[in-house]
Amino acid sequence: MTLKLNIKDRFNKDLPADSIIENSRRQVKKACFSYVTPKVPSNPSLIHVSPDMLKNLGFSEADIKTNRFLKIVTGAELLPNTKPYAMCYAGHQFGNWAGQLGDGRAINLAEIEHNNKRWALQLKGAGETPYSRSADGLAVLRSSVREYLCSEAMFHLGVPTTRALSLSLSGDQVMRDVMYNGNPKYEKGAIVARVAESFLRFGSYEVFTARGDDKTLKSLVDYTINNHYSHLGVPSKEVYIAFMEEVAQRSLEMVIHWQRVGFVHGVMNTDNMSVLGLTIDYGPYGWLEGYDQDWTPNTTDSTHKRYRYGTQPQIVLWNLFQLANAIYPLIDEAEPLEKILESYHANLEVEYLKMMQSKLGLKNDHKNDALLIEDLENVLQLSETDMTIFFRNLANFKINEPEKWFKVIEDAFYHPDDIKSNIEERWDKWFKIYKERLLLEELNDDQRKTAMNKVNPKYVLRNYMAQLAIDDADKGDYKLIDELFNLLKKPYDEQIASKKWFAKRPEWARHKVGCSMLSCSS
Incomplete structure (x- = not known):
């Protein structure tokens, strides 16, 4: 089957290319990119595809059932008349100049035009490039699941973001030290086909100025x-x-x-x-x-x-x-x-x-709003209070029942018994001021709730949720990836059947690797 895509490459035609064709680690001068061919995976398999991005790029539903689609989104086969490349850029890392960095594990396949919009299609985890430094250019399943789910979830939250087309296994094993603590192990290799209008970064310009080019x-x-x-x-x-x-x-x-x-x-x-x-x-x-x-x-x-x-x-x-x-x-x-x-x-x-x-349901400006918000941010940190649940449930606050504030937001407290004495007084004071501020608005309780629920999501991709999906995927079970993918397409909807995901982080996830803090290991 021939994939009917409208290929319109410009970046690698209009800008200077690396004159060296060899795929070796090096400093690349006077060039915006280097031509590079993705590594052919040993036994690729498709885990998940985003229907939205499939349509945005001009793929058909039938395409994803073909072996050709799988080969393209894993780097096993190139699109006709295309020349994949890795981009050259530099950057400041943690405030320090790091010099040349570049696409160390990302390879741009092509630019596609569809419905008057142009997309750059890129593979992350498809092999080494001249910018890989001492790394292998590959990615593992856990980081790929996180990127795939999160980029699409962010889009539906209304956050400007790159997108994801597909998530695949490469069939290869990749060595990684998850926490950089000297305990490397093999993990399943994976590839994300990600998409954006462009992947240009601030560092794309820094590299040339630093070199006086x-x-x-x-x-x-x-x-x-x-x-x-x-x-x-x-x-x-x-x-x-x-x-x-x-x-x-x-x-x-x-x-x-x-x-x-x-x-x-x-x-x-x-x-x-x-x-x-x-x-x-x-x-x-x-x-x-x-x-x-x-x-x-x-x-x-x-x-x-x-x-x-x-x-x-x-x-x-x-x-x-x-x-x-x-x-x-x-x-x-x-x-x-x-x-x-x-x-x-x-x-x-x-x-x-x-x-x-x-987020507080205030439509009109008031001179004391900044102070109201500052006071809220301070009281929120007096005890462990879940941000997502707090703001979502705050929409249930009723002006005529200010004394029931605790009942409204109780589920947001990780330790409700801590809300006493001084902390309780601080909350009580804040809600009294909040009530008086709401009285200055023209919205009734129901109208305010509707407005607040449009900006305060009910569902976000908490780290423990992603980790559960990763654990299942590592066992070959991808149902949770699909469940979360679809849940997060409507993050502001009630989705009663999925209310189990509207919950605080479970205690077992508090210090679990992948649920609390993560490294840059991919």
Whole structure:
């Protein structure tokens, strides 16, 4: 069967390629990518396919039943007239310059146009590239399940994100040290076919500025504007500034959504920041269980907690500063870039306030809303309180029954017996103020609940849920992957039949590997 896809490759046709064809680890100069062929898996098998992305790319339902589809999404066969490649980029990791990084375990297959939208199709875990450094370019089942489920779940939450087409086993065994503690073992190899308008990162531009390669930098920025920001006009100094301004705005929108749903990325290095404002590279991510501004899911970050939940908006600003430095040679003027960064800081306060007001069911501005929100964030951290359950159940609060506040949010407390004396007084005080604030709104209880339930999800991909799916998948049982995939397509709906997933993290998962904190091991 011939797959009827509209292949429209541009990145590897319009930009300079690595002149060396050999697939060896090296520093790649004056090139945006290196041609590379995926490793042929020994015995590939398909675990799951996203019906939405299947349609978005122009595949048919019949295609997924063919051996050809399986071969393409696992790298065993190339699409006709395509030349796969790995992208060159650099980055700051945990605040330090890391130099060249690049697609060490990702290979771009092709760009596909369908229904007036262009998608880049990429395989993660399909073999080594010139950027793999000392690694093998492969991925394992546990990390692949997490990326596949999470990228699609984030889309349905309304968070800008890369997407996923399929999840497959390679049939190969891959050696990994899960916690970097000297205990490596073999795991099942897996491949995610992931999709985005583009996988360009902040680091894609940093690498050329760091090397003083303004020519290649200009070619990449111009390409980005012409293909992804064409509404800004023909590339020029003014358009470069407008480009930076829009990247900042998109990045702000993205991180505000993260804060809204309680998502913590875990590895906000500049090479993991999309220039399109998409959530990219799902590694040691997690959702807040107990509301904790200092929580990070990344074991590597457990000491300094640079990428903890509460600092994510500020880290985006830090990363934007690095991007501004990267494109500065094309502008040669600091002031307009400084203004953009200053505006981000000012806009952050405004957008965060709006987001939190929506979570509390407040439609109109009030001078004391910022204080109300600050007080809430403080009292939430007095005891272990589940963020998702708290905000979802808060919608059930009734203005005429303020004394029943504990009953409304009781299920969110991991230790309800701790809510006494000072903590109980703090909550009681907050709810009294909240009631008075709600009286200033025009919405009744039912209207407010409907509005709140549109921004406060009932279901998110908690780490323990993903781990249960991983454990089953490791035994060859993929039913839970499918169940969670479909559950998370409607995260704001009640889904009564699935209410078992609207629950606090079980105690057995508190310190279990994969459920509490994770490493970057893939």
